[in-house]
Amino acid sequence: MSEATGGKPAAPANLRTLAAHLGLSISTVSRALKDGPEVRPETIERVKEAAARFGYMPNISGLHLRTGRTFKVCSILYAPEVGDYGEPGFLAQVESLSNGIETSGYNLIVLAQTGQQAPLDPIRRVYAQRLADAVVFSRTTPMDERARFCLEKDFPFVSFGRTELQTPHAFVDHDDESAVFDAVMHLVRDGHRRILLLNPSGGFNYAGLRLRGYQRALVEAGLPRDESLLYHGDLSVRATRETTKQILQRDRSITAIVCGNQMSIVGVLEALLESGIDTSRDGVSVVGFGGMPFLTLSEQRLTYYYQPQRRVGAVLAKHLIALLNGEPAANLQTVLPYVRIEDVRMFRTQAEFDPARILPPP
Numbered sequence: 001m002s003e004a005t006g007g008k009p010a011a012p013a014n015l016r017t018l019a020a021h022l023g024l025s026i027s028t029v030s031r032a033l034k035d036g037p038e039v040r041p042e043t044i045e046r047v048k049e050a051a052a053r054f055g056y057m058p059n060i061s062g063l064h065l066r067t068g069r070t071f072k073v074c075s076i077l078y079a080p081e082v083g084d085y086g087e088p089g090f091l092a093q094v095e096s097l098s099n100g101i102e103t104s105g106y107n108l109i110v111l112a113q114t115g116q117q118a119p120l121d122p123i124r125r126v127y128a129q130r131l132a133d134a135v136v137f138s139r140t141t142p143m144d145e146r147a148r149f150c151l152e153k154d155f156p157f158v159s160f161g162r163t164e165l166q167t168p169h170a171f172v173d174h175d176d177e178s179a180v181f182d183a184v185m186h187l188v189r190d191g192h193r194r195i196l197l198l199n200p201s202g203g204f205n206y207a208g209l210r211l212r213g214y215q216r217a218l219v220e221a222g223l224p225r226d227e228s229l230l231y232h233g234d235l236s237v238r239a240t241r242e243t244t245k246q247i248l249q250r251d252r253s254i255t256a257i258v259c260g261n262q263m264s265i266v267g268v269l270e271a272l273l274e275s276g277i278d279t280s281r282d283g284v285s286v287v288g289f290g291g292m293p294f295l296t297l298s299e300q301r302l303t304y305y306y307q308p309q310r311r312v313g314a315v316l317a318k319h320l321i322a323l324l325n326g327e328p329a330a331n332l333q334t335v336l337p338y339v340r341i342e343d344v345r346m347f348r349t350q351a352e353f354d355p356a357r358i359l360p361p362p
Helices: 015-022 026-033 041-053 060-067 089-102 120-128 145-153 176-189 205-221 237-250 262-274 309-324 344-348
Strands: 072-078 107-113 134-137 157-160 170-174 195-200 230-233 256-258 285-290 303-306 333-336 339-341
Touching (some): 015 026, 015 041, 072 089, 089 107, 089 309, 107 120, 120 134, 120 145, 134 309, 145 157, 157 309, 170 176, 170 309, 176 195, 176 205, 176 256, 176 303, 195 205, 195 237, 205 230, 230 237, 309 333
Parallel strands (some): 072 107, 170 333, 195 230, 195 256, 256 285, 285 303
Antiparallel strands (some): 303 339
């Protein structure tokens, strides 16, 4: 069928029918779909427009046989985090990641890591069964065994979080140290001297960076380090609520709380409510970190360090595709700054919330 007829193939187009329709060779169409530099831009545009119009889909089985690639990327989900009061930001990140890689012909699969599995188990499975060409995982530790495994096996990966490994690897991370330093310095300038830091257990790299920012701010402000103001433990809603209530019953000199994750924000606000403490009336400040703008219906005042997870997903996708196309991992390392939102109640109620207004593009 010639392009001049304006007709549409009866069956979904493949390379052969698309080439015949356009009056081009199969090799030219194939190179054009891959943005080959040897193909003229107008030809690339013409081929891609026809491919979209005729519903062209690459033959993944054939591509796998020719290239050894599955054209899939696997994101590892830590299942307990999306249970009761789970992290909704993960879903936004996954959607953005999926959208970002699909433009390059890849599909996203999600594999759950249960609470009974070791962190390395899902990675081993993906690698051994050739389920995907690359993996994404989070909750990194300084000497992360998953990153070491992938580096040893030369298996492409991008981690959501840094490590302290000497071999360069691709990552996207938040600037947690600077954010906590900024938070504590703002609290000190507001007159707070007893500032509680809630950090997760598990030895995560970001927790260490937050502790470093907290301690650096104390030194800068001339405040003593007090171990009773450092909590390392379970930051689920229920655990944080009960822990915060106990800490405040024991020490009412605490006037500010820095929450370690989005779930702990809810737990702390519930603890204040049950303890009869009002942030405005009683001068207690709460600081939280997260990637979802509509995180709570509480009327308690909350300072929020915001990093939209859709933006994280978009950068993860860019790094993955670049890595799979041969870009050195050392060139694919991004630390994203948080945006400080003074009062999340005002942020939440903006009629037309648009992250692009407050964050530059990735």
